[in-house]
Amino acid sequence: MQSLRVYARSDEDLDEAIAEAGRLVQRGSAEVDSIVERFADLEDPDGYIFELNAQRVLLARKR
Numbered sequence: 001m002q003s004l005r006v007y008a009r010s011d012e013d014l015d016e017a018i019a020e021a022g023r024l025v026q027r028g029s030a031e032v033d034s035i036v037e038r039f040a041d042l043e044d045p046d047g048y049i050f051e052l053n054a055q056r057v058l059l060a061r062k063r
Contacts, residue, residue, distance in 0.1 A: 007053050011038055014054040018042065025049060 008014040018024060018040050025041040039053040 009054075011054050014038055014040065014052055017052050021052075 008017060018027070021042040022045050023043040025043050027038075027040045029036050029038045031037075037054055039051055041049055041051050043049050
């Protein structure tokens, strides 16, 4: 299975994207380097599933 992963800059951006996207498939969080990162799997109107992730750890490391 191939998937598309989109990174949000903040939890608020993630919430906004969820509100405007298609159907919410699942939502959760994971701990990475003692930081909780939130994610959501969404289904668009064409049936494609993609993941939105508030990746603070990755964004912080790029700066």
